[in-house]
Amino acid sequence: MDSLALLGCFGLRRGAREVRVSGPGQRVLAYLAVHGPTSRAVVAGTLWPDVRQERADGSLRTTVWRLSQDEALTCRNEVLELPSDIAVDVAALRSRALELLAGVTPPPGAGHALACGELLPGWGEEWVRIERERLHQLRLHALESLVDNLLAGRRHAEAMAAATLAVGLAPLRESAHRAVIAVHLAQGDLAHAVLHFRDFEDTLRRECGLVPSVRIRTMLAGNI
Amino acid sequence: MRLRLLDGFRLSHHGRDFDVGRAQQRLLAYLALCGPTARDKIAADLWPDTGADKAMARLRTTLWRLNQLGLALVTADDEALALDRAVHVDLAVTDRARELLPGWYEDWVLAERDRIHRLFLEKLEQLAEDRLRERRYGEAVEFALAAMRAAPLRETPHLLLVRVHIEEGNHCEALAAYLAYRSLLGAEPSPRMRQRVDSIATLSTRTVGQLLASG
DSSP: OEEEEOBSSOEEEETTEEEOOOHHHHHHHHHHHHHOSEEHHHHHHHHSTTSOHHHHHHHHHHHHHHHHHTTOOEEETTEEEOOTTEEEHHHHHHHHHHHHHTTOOOOTTTTGGGOOOOBSTTOOOHHHHHHHHHHHHHHHHHHHHHHHHHHHTTOHHHHHHHHHHHHHHOTTOHHHHHHHHHHHHHTTOHHHHHHHHHHHHHHHHHHHSOOOOHHHHHHTTTTO | OEEEOBTSOEEEETTEEEOOOHHHHHHHHHHHHHOSEEHHHHHHHHSTTSOHHHHHHHHHHHHHHHHTTOSOOEEEOSSEEEEOTTOEEEOOOOSSOOOBSTTOOOHHHHHHHHHHHHHHHHHHHHHHHHHHHTTOHHHHHHHHHHHHHHSTTOHHHHHHHHHHHHHTTOHHHHHHHHHHHHHHHTSOOOHHHHHHHHHHHTTSSSOHHHHHHTO
């Protein structure tokens, strides 16, 4: 199975063989993996923004030629694309997350399956930053939606695991904390629900100078 | 017959792709984008660097070659040429970025490419707005960030993101999104965006100025 890994760190495999890819090659493959088929002009303009167009086109041409030698990329009508037989880990993660967001009955371990590394850590380009945030947000929304579904099925322990995972990924995010509180309340544990709220309220004030929203207060109406 | 101009030129009929020469591609694309047009205007637009007679001769050759494909693609009267009505042109804007005729730099392509890109952004923003109204926040954020990656400096996607975070009660993320946009711009975003941040700051123990300085 041929695969491209972008979560944690970059890796391209052809069957059992690890393919060595140059820095520019990595950026081109990563860009196409997250954006889908894209024209040469857009790829060159995005990945080589600080040089003149002819120079960017030239750099891209060299990079594309090398990648084609490894059959890691195809080009048709000026549009670059990954070969369809390469499995990309980000795409797999996104499709799992989108299923959870759509509310499918979660299989056991669904939360854990979302807990892989972040997108290309250390890459500082703007397009990577946006894509990283997009994946981060999708993962969090999927976990929160998962908690709702698990609670509806009275699977409290799994729900708590998923909610805790979300809080770990985004400690200042209120909706993640609401998920934890919802699980406590579903278990009839009002004391821990209130304790959790107090902790979150303190943290939010200390770290951001903000207060929790009316939503979280409504959940605990009369008890805080 | 199907003529696709997004993500590259492609002509197919009953599932079979046709190999079309560059001059014939340009004529078909021109008629698809510009509609029925007088012959001399077409010739002048497609071969601007040659004389009128020579350009007309090229147009005739191109038409003749196109007819060799054996498909009734172009209808002609004395004056004008047009795409046959049986040719279905795919220019539909979807939620995936597709570029009009990448690698083509003619004026009549550039303006249309920009228009299609703008329609694509507006579509994503509308989808984000719709999902926000339906309280499907995960999808709303997906569309807002999809628009943002297609046009990172445009304000609307950033504003949408801030609004979704606030509706979800995620004040800290709303503030972080605002600060990230401000630092990307290197300037203050518009007042309508600032108002959103002010609305969460009214609940705060710190002033807006202190909050914004924290980033």
